[in-house]
Amino acid sequence: MKSLKNNLISKNASTRLYHLPVPIIGLTGGIGTGKSTVARILADKGIPVIDADKLVKNIYQKHETVKFISHHFPDAIKDGTIDFKKLREIVFQDETAKKLVEDYIYAYLPIEFKKSIEELINPLFIVYDVPLLFEKKLNELVDISVCVYAPKKIQIKRIVSRDKSSTELAQKILENQMDIEQKKVLADFVISNTESQEQLIKLVDQFLNSILNR
16 A cells, blocks of 8 residues: 655644544545545545544443443434434534534544554555544544545535435534535645546546555
């Protein structure tokens, strides 16, 4: 595997997320932008990708997490397990509840992250696929940040098509996320996903060529 260009390595083990000894590329986007698709393309090319959503799912399966949700949101527990539909409804309507759950989950992420790192064999760098890269200011702890971008009208179209939801609901979901235009400005690199998957693969290749040593 090729290494990251020296001029893009902006952190060291003491200043990097979880004190990782190798560079981290923070990958983010918004719902309907194709971030997960880009992560899959990178993984198919042999790039080590750690998916924050998968780490979060692991945390939700823990007994301690069920106890935490049961204590704070008893209505979100059904037959001794978390009712994620109900939990989403609760946090969607209550910013305080949303922050409480997010803070709990992100407190456990370092443990799950380190477990995933230990499964990799001598990586020269890793890609961390994390939706809340900017919201949690994790961009300050990675070497470079990358935003998978699609304008809001395309996001809405994709949400409606994928989830069979209404345009109004799609708009409300986006209102509860950091605006994709803001993420685009904050990111060091932007991969635009507005056309076909073939075009997206080409743009991912161009991105890799621009950041990796030949």
